[in-house]
Amino acid sequence: MAQSMTSRERTGLMLAAPAFLYMICFFVAPTILLFVFSFYRSKAFVPIPDFILDNYWRALTSAGFWRVVGLSLEIGLATALLSVLASFPVAWYIVYRTRNNSLLYLIIASWITSYLVRIYAWRMILGSNGFVNSTLEQLGLIAQPLEFILYNPVAVVIALVHIYLPLTLLMLLSALRDVRTDYLEAARDLGASSLATLVKVTIPMIHRGLVSAFMFTLVLASGDYVAPQVLGGTSSMTVGLLISNQFRQTGNWPFGAAMAFICFAVFTLIYLAVVLLLRALGLAPNRRYH
Amino acid sequence: MLRAYVWLYVAVLFGPLFLIVLFSFHSTPAQYFPMQGLSIIWYEKFFENHVLVESMRRSIIVAVSSTIITTVIGSMAALALARLQGWAKSAFGTITFAPVALPGLFIGISLLTLFSQLGINRSLVTVALAHVLISLPFFIEASRSRLEYFDLSLEEAARDLGASAWDSFRLVTLPIIAPTLIGAAILSFAISFDEVIVTIFASGSETTLPIAVWSMMRQAMTPAINAASVLALSCVMLLIVSFALAGWLHRRRKLDRRKAFNDGAGA
Amino acid sequence: MTNRRTWTHEEIKAAADGDFASLARLNRRHLLQGGAAAAAGAVLAPFIPGAARADVTGEIITLTWEGFDMIVPTKDWATKNGVKVTNSSMATQDDVQSKLIGGSPVRLDVTSYNQAYNKFYAEELKILNKLDMSKIPNYSKDGIFDAFYQKERWFWDGNQWAIPFCWGLVTTIFDPSKMPKPTSYTDLLKPEYKGKIVISDDNTGTWPTFSVLAGVDTYPNVSKDELKKIFENAKLYRDQAKTFAASNGDIVSLITSGDAWACLTCGTDSVANVKRQGGQCDYVIPKEGAFLWCDALCIPTSSQNVETAHAFINEAMGAEPQAFLSKHTICGTPSRKAVEKMDAETKALYSYATLDEDLKNTPLKGIPPRESTEFATYDEWVQAYEGLKSGI
Numbered sequence: 049m050a051q052s053m054t055s056r057e058r059t060g061l062m063l064a065a066p067a068f069l070y071m072i073c074f075f076v077a078p079t080i081l082l083f084v085f086s087f088y089r090s091k092a093f094v095p096i097p098d099f100i101l102d103n104y105w106r107a108l109t110s111a112g113f114w115r116v117v118g119l120s121l122e123i124g125l126a127t128a129l130l131s132v133l134a135s136f137p138v139a140w141y142i143v144y145r146t147r148n149n150s151l152l153y154l155i156i157a158s159w160i161t162s163y164l165v166r167i168y169a170w171r172m173i174l175g176s177n178g179f180v181n182s183t184l185e186q187l188g189l190i191a192q193p194l195e196f197i198l199y200n201p202v203a204v205v206i207a208l209v210h211i212y213l214p215l216t217l218l219m220l221l222s223a224l225r226d227v228r229t230d231y232l233e234a235a236r237d238l239g240a241s242s243l244a245t246l247v248k249v250t251i252p253m254i255h256r257g258l259v260s261a262f263m264f265t266l267v268l269a270s271g272d273y274v275a276p277q278v279l280g281g282t283s284s285m286t287v288g289l290l291i292s293n294q295f296r297q298t299g300n301w302p303f304g305a306a307m308a309f310i311c312f313a314v315f316t317l318i319y320l321a322v323v324l325l326l327r328a329l330g331l332a333p334n335r336r337y338h
Numbered sequence: 339m340l341r342a343y344v345w346l347y348v349a350v351l352f353g354p355l356f357l358i359v360l361f362s363f364h365s366t367p368a369q370y371f372p373m374q375g376l377s378i379i380w381y382e383k384f385f386e387n388h389v390l391v392e393s394m395r396r397s398i399i400v401a402v403s404s405t406i407i408t409t410v411i412g413s414m415a416a417l418a419l420a421r422l423q424g425w426a427k428s429a430f431g432t433i434t435f436a437p438v439a440l441p442g443l444f445i446g447i448s449l450l451t452l453f454s455q456l457g458i459n460r461s462l463v464t465v466a467l468a469h470v471l472i473s474l475p476f477f478i479e480a481s482r483s484r485l486e487y488f489d490l491s492l493e494e495a496a497r498d499l500g501a502s503a504w505d506s507f508r509l510v511t512l513p514i515i516a517p518t519l520i521g522a523a524i525l526s527f528a529i530s531f532d533e534v535i536v537t538i539f540a541s542g543s544e545t546t547l548p549i550a551v552w553s554m555m556r557q558a559m560t561p562a563i564n565a566a567s568v569l570a571l572s573c574v575m576l577l578i579v580s581f582a583l584a585g586w587l588h589r590r591r592k593l594d595r596r597k598a599f600n601d602g603a604g605a
Numbered sequence: 606m607t608n609r610r611t612w613t614h615e616e617i618k619a620a621a622d623g624d625f626a627s628l629a630r631l632n633r634r635h636l637l638q639g640g641a642a643a644a645a646g647a648v649l650a651p652f653i654p655g656a657a658r659a660d661v662t663g664e665i666i667t668l669t670w671e672g673f674d675m676i677v678p679t680k681d682w683a684t685k686n687g688v689k690v691t692n693s694s695m696a697t698q699d700d701v702q703s704k705l706i707g708g709s710p711v712r713l714d715v716t717s718y719n720q721a722y723n724k725f726y727a728e729e730l731k732i733l734n735k736l737d738m739s740k741i742p743n744y745s746k747d748g749i750f751d752a753f754y755q756k757e758r759w760f761w762d763g764n765q766w767a768i769p770f771c772w773g774l775v776t777t778i779f780d781p782s783k784m785p786k787p788t789s790y791t792d793l794l795k796p797e798y799k800g801k802i803v804i805s806d807d808n809t810g811t812w813p814t815f816s817v818l819a820g821v822d823t824y825p826n827v828s829k830d831e832l833k834k835i836f837e838n839a840k841l842y843r844d845q846a847k848t849f850a851a852s853n854g855d856i857v858s859l860i861t862s863g864d865a866w867a868c869l870t871c872g873t874d875s876v877a878n879v880k881r882q883g884g885q886c887d888y889v890i891p892k893e894g895a896f897l898w899c900d901a902l903c904i905p906t907s908s909q910n911v912e913t914a915h916a917f918i919n920e921a922m923g924a925e926p927q928a929f930l931s932k933h934t935i936c937g938t939p940s941r942k943a944v945e946k947m948d949a950e951t952k953a954l955y956s957y958a959t960l961d962e963d964l965k966n967t968p969l970k971g972i973p974p975r976e977s978t979e980f981a982t983y984d985e986w987v988q989a990y991e992g993l994k995s996g997i
Contacts, residue, residue, distance in 0.1 A: 056490065059503075060421030064430050067415035067474065071433050074471045078448035085451060093706045093730055112992045119995065134347065141344045149521060151344070153578050156521070158351045159528045160574040161358060162567040164551055168559060168858070169354040172361065172369055176864045179357065182371040195800055198864070199848045213351060218480055218525070225483040264438045271441020274534065277806070277851040282843050285995035288443050288535075295447050295539070296699040298987050299706070305451075308444050315439070367882040370862040389671075389694065454707030538696075542704070542711040543666045545693045553694035556852035557671045558878040 086305035093299030103306035113290070113307065117314065120287040123201055124270030127208040131216040131265045132258065134209070139220035144229075152221065159214045167275050170207045174198040174279075199281030207279055208269045216265050223257020224250075247331070255332040263319050271311075287311055355571070362564035369559060380561040381569075390566055393550035397570075400462055400546055401530040404469035408526040411470075412477035413519055417511075419478070420486045438475040445472060446539030453540070460542035468540040469533055473526035480525055484518040520581055524574070531570065661916040664689045665714035665908075668701060672934050673717070673771065673900070678926035679917065688913055696852070698722060698809075705732040710907040714914040717900045718767060720758040721809045721825075721972040726903070727766045729975060734904045736765045740915035743922035743940075744768050750957075752964035753939035758971075759901050767901035768918055770927070771936040774888070775810035776895030778876055779867035780860055782885045790818055790891045793867055794845055803856055803865040804842060806849040806994075810870045810896060812986060813970045815839045817893050825973040825980075832981035836989045842869060843993055853878070860884055872898060877935040897967050899939075 086103055088095040107113045142152055173179045174197045181193040197203065227250060235245045251258065273288035280286075287307070294304030326332035365375035384390055415434055422430060437445055449468050453460055492514075496506035534548045541549060547570070551563050667674060667690060674692040676683075683690055695701060698719050704711040710732070718726055727733045738744070744765075746754055753769040760766070777787060783801070787793055793802050805811055816824035819838035821831045843849075847865050850856040853875050859865040860875075861884035868875075879886035902921060904914045920926060927943030930936065932951040938944065944957045956963060973983045981989075 056421045057423060057426070060418045060423075061426070062418075063414040064418035064422065064426075066411040067418070067434055067478070068430060070411060070470070070474070071436075074449065074452070074467060075437050075445075076433070078452035081451050081455060082444075082448040093702065112988070112995055112997050115997060116991075116995045137340060138344050138347050141340050145340065149517060150582060151348075153521060153524065153582070155348065155351060156525050156528060157571070157574055157578055158355060160531060161355050161571045162548060162551055162563075163532050163534060164548060164555065165358055165563060165567040166354055168369075168555070169358050171858065171862065171864070172357050172371075173354060175370065175862050177370040177862055179371060199800075210351070210354060213347075215476070218476070222479050222483045226486075260435070260438075267439055267441055271443050273443075274851075277849070278855065281848045282804075282846050282994070283996040284849055285991055288441060290991060291443055291447070293987065293991070295450065296697075296703045298984055299702065300984070301447075301451070304447065308447065312440065312444070368861060368884075369858065369882075388676075389674075389692065393693075450707070453709050457708045459709050460704075460711050539703075543668060543691070543693055543713055549696070550694060553671050553696040555854045556696050557857075558854045558875075558882065559858045560882075 082305045083309060085302050086309055088302040090300040090302045093301075095301050103303045104310065106303065107307045107310055113287075116285050116290055117287050117311065119201065119283060119285070120270040121266075121314070121318075123204055123208065123272075123276065123286070124266040126201075126205045127212060127269035128216075128262045128266035130205070130209045131212050132220070132262050135213055135217040135220055135261075139217055139224050142221060143224040143227075152217075155214050155217060163211060164274065166211060167207055167278050170203065170210075170279055171198065174203055174206075198279065201276075201280060201283070203279040203281075204276050205269075207275045208272060211275070212265045212268060215268070216261050219257060219261035219264060220254075223254040223261065226257065227253050251331050252333050255326055259319070259322055259326065259332075262322065263315070266318065267315055270315075358564050359568050359571075362561050362568045364561055367560055369561065369564075380565040383560070383562040384565040384569065387562060389550055390547070390554075390562065393545050393547045394566065394570070396462060396544055397531055397547040400466045400469060401527050404466040404473065404530045405523055405527045407466070407470045408473045408477050409519065409523045412474050412522065412526070413481065413515075415474070415478050416481040416485045419482050420490060434478050435475050437471055438479075442472065442533070442535040446536040449536070450539040460540060462541075462544050462546075464540045464542070465537055465546065466530075468536045469530040472533065472536060473529040476529060477522045477526050480522040481515070481518045485515055517585060520585075524578060524581075527577075528574065531574075661913045662687045663910055663913060664691060665910050665913050665917055666712055667692045667917075668695055668704065668713050668716040670695055670717070670900070673930065675770075675917075675921040675926055675930065678929035679920045682916075682920045686913075686916070688917070690917065702726070702730060702732065705905050705907060706730055710905070712907050712909055713905045714908040714910050715902055715917055716905060717770070717902050719809050720769075720899045720901065720969040723758045723766065723971070724761075725972065725975065732905050732907075733766050734906055734908060734911060736768070736904065736918075737915060738765050740912075741768060741919040741922065743919050748942050749939050750941060750964070751961045752967075753899065756969070758899065758969050767903035768922060769899050769901040769939045770918075770921060771930060771934065772897060772899035772939065773936045774873045774890070774895050775814075775870050775898050776873065776888055776890050777867060777869060778856075778860070778871050778873065778879075778886055778888045780863075780865075780879075780885050781887050783863070783866040786887070786889050787867065788889070788892055790814070790869065790893055792891075793869060794841055798866060799845055800847050801866040802842070802846045803848055803850045803859050803868045804846045805853070805856060805868060805871050806851050807853075808986070808990060809898065809970070809972070810872070812973075812990070813896055814870045815842075818842070825971045827973070827981055828979070829981045829985065832985060832989055836993055839993055849994055857882065857884075860886055870896070872936075874935040897964070897969055899969055 085095055087099050087101070089098045089100060090096065171178065175181070176193040176195065178198070180197065181190070184190045185193065231249055231253065232245055235249045240248065270286070271288045273286050273292060276284045276286045277289070291304045291307050294300045294307065323332060360373070361369050362380050363376045363378065364373055365377040365379065368374070415430070419427060419431060445468065449464070452458070453464060458464065493506050493511050496510045497503065501509065532548055534552060537546055537549055545553070547566060551566065554560070554563060665688065669675070669692060671694040674690070674694070676690050676692055679690070682688070701716050701718060704713060753772070755765070759769055777790065777793070779787060784798065813824045815835050815838070816822065816827060819835040821827050821835055827835065847859070850859060850868065853872055856868045856871050857875050857878045860868065860879050861882045873888045876886045876888050902918045904911060904918070908914050922940060924940060924942035924946045927938045927940040928946035928951065931938045931943065931947060931954070935954060937955045944952060973986045974980055975983050
């Protein structure tokens with residue numbers, strides 16, 4: 049093994065070491081610790097070592113928990129789908145039409161404005177006296193402000209799409225840059241239309257990146273709990289808040305940890321479902337191009 | 339068509355930001371239409387507010403230090419990915435990408451558990467460590483494909499010509515990958531500067547700007563918060579513009595030099 | 606949680622002299638925390654003596670609500686004693702226990718708790734130090750209104766755990782330009798107000814109100830059946846509401862912008878905040894009654910400068926600082942002497958002349974028990990409340 053390793057790979061391992069160690073210390077170890085905690089008992093903020101499945105059982109059998117998970121996933125799925133669809137053409141444009149990075153930097157910079165302030169900005173836009181309503185009223189299109197556009201999950205999705213667009217874009221960019229232009233040229237030389245090239249060549253080649261862009265937006269959006277609280281109306285409970293409450297309010301860390309791992313399992317299932325779906329549609333072949 | 343769409347996308351992205359900027363110049367505290375008039379009172383209020391200014395300073399410290407750490411180990415990781423093969427590559431790729439696949443909350447609670455078990459005091463240091471953790475995957479993802487695309491044979495050619503490993507990296511690789519790394523570093527800065535959820539769990543008694551804003555919002559929304567946000571945005575914009583300018587100047591100088599060299603050789 | 610160990614005279618002297626070699630001999634454990642070499646002394650010096658202090662000076666770290674830090678009104682005292690107060694703001698009461706529990710509590714010298722958290726903090730989590738009342742002379746029987754002097758929320762078994770420093774009413778607030786003054790909470794259920802009501806997501810105010818609305822007046826001790834009844838009834842209000850407001854700031858923004866016309870229960874200080882932002886707002890005490898809230902200053906066990914923390918609390922309880930706080934946050938003061946220092950407008954906020962009488966029958970509500978077989982526990986309340994918010 050060591051003998052067959054090229055010097056290039058040896059350098060690679062050396063370069064990988066710091067990031068690897070960092071992840072072991074601050075990601076893998078805490079995750080394992082949290083997993084162990086999920087089997088503990090809890091008494092007034094103090095986790096007591098034990099091996100019980102009650103925490104999982106309590107969450108899994110709670111109708112309320114699943115309802116909240118359902119709502120969070122709806123928000124997450126809608127956000128992820130819209131973000132990927134909206135960002136894909138832009139990523140395409142940046143990779144194939146312009147070689148200039150400033151557009152990308154501009155888009156990333158939009159992200160610097162406070163996440164919290166941006167969430168509240170949507171109130172200014174969608175509220176009773178907000179931008180949309182006051183514009184429509186001035187145009188004489190409506191007499192009464194539209195009330196249904198804010199304080200519901202739709203408003204939450206709008207705000208979250210806005211927040212996560214730059215991130216989704218970035219992931220798609222990184223995927224598209226993996227595609228060698230010579231493949232695309234070859235496809236075009238063989239007479240494929242641009243749509244056919246997209247469906248038959250590009251998407252299959254970037255399907256991994258596509259799925260990860262989708263999944264990561266889904267995960268971040270379903271875990272968000274600030275936007276639903278501010279814009280979500282009376283069904284503002286999301287799984288993020290539920291878990292956070294266990295850590296900060298009721299102090300049952302093991303129960304919170306168990307819920308977090310259940311969510312993790314749900315996300316994994318969704319990931320597998322998405323991959324299978326893409327395969328069924330013929331968009332994700334089981335072979336590698338590069 | 340595509341071009342128009344791209345501009346629409348940018349407009350949608352910046353529309354709400356425009357409102358934030360607009361209302362930061364509002365002469366009254368009201369944050370709804372119609373507007374009453376313009377003033378810079380909220381910027382004065384921001385600079386008068388000791389808590390906001392102090393927490394912005396802390397946010398900058400945290401963001402800069404976590405960005406430096408992220409950039410160093412992140413670039414190494416991205417370079418590693420271009421060199422590794424087979425299972426080592428996929429294992430390393432997975433582990434460095436995994437934190438993205440979990441909500442910030444998950445990272446926050448697991449770090450809290452770790453700090454609590456090890457008796458590590460929560461401070462700005464733990465906040466910076468946490469920020470490195472969440473920005474590292476984005477850094478690697480943003481720079482990976484460019485770096486993999488970069489032809490390693492160039493660097494190897496340099497070494498064949500007698501350059502040391504460090505020299506060939508410094509003289510050949512770095513100039514080519516620098517713009518990508520700078521872009522990824524700006525991204526890391528942005529992630530750190532605006533992080534709320536993980537910071538809530540990882541911070542001690544010193545808070546960052548987003549947390550201070552969050553606490554302020556609990557009492558009353560004031561446009562001073564908008565002002566803080568606009569100031570932060572302008573700082574980063576300035577950073578980006580100066581980087582872009584520096585890069586452009588650098589390229590130009592190089593082109594001129596090459597031209598001069600070619601001219602000299604031709605004569 | 607271990608109490609902070611006391612330092613010996615030698616250690617204090619060593620730390621003060623920056624003599625880290627002898628300090629290392631005296632205290633190996635501290636050395637491990639602080640760094641290794643004597644050469645690091647210059648860097649460490651500002652940090653270590655903080656732990657050794659036995660007099661009023663140095664830095665204290667405080668965690669309070671935004672606007673309640675008391676830094677401005679205690680500035681002269683701080684300058685005189687060479688004290689630096691470093692404050693950060695909490696976003697929810699839960700921030701306090703989140704910082705203080707676990708294996709690595711955050712150093713806090715002074716923080717505050719809502720009355721409901723008294724025994725939870727002091728006895729269950731054991732995160733509070735008992736106060737040394739000889740160091741807080743401003744909290745005295747004749748200087749403090751009866752309702753706030755040595756009452757159960759801060760004082761029991763002969764020990765004082767915290768000093769109440771501000772209070773207010775939790776009641777219905779509304780926009781008089783949009784709707785007539787409601788006389789009962791049930792008025793808010795009128796069909797014309799559908800989607801115009803907001804419910805505060807603050808359980809210390811919302812839970813007791815929900816209880817009263819369901820005809821249960823024994824909060825925080827209610828049976829499991831009563832709990833069901835309370836949240837069954839609360840659904841009426843949820844379905845009428847536009848949203849659960851995450852914070853007071855949220856309520857203020859909703860009412861100012863016209864998105865909401867009334868809030869079921871909210872601190873009366875929000876009335877002033879709405880007006881400051883150009884909206885119209887007033888409060889009313891519905892016929893079912895309202896509640897009182899009261900925050901108290903306390904010294905967590907993670908404090909490293911207990912002496913100065915006591916002195917700071919004493920200073921914060923002085924007449925001028927109290928009058929200042931009242932003026933700027935629109936809350937009530939527990940200090941009789943502060944009332945004399947107030948301007949007419951601040952004095953008129955609450956009926957101080959008759960306060961002792963008025964507050965006699967206004968209990969400060971606690972929180973449901975953490976463990977109980979007889980009553981619904983805090984966990985069960987949280988679960989029921991989370992259910993309400995997720996639309997069940």
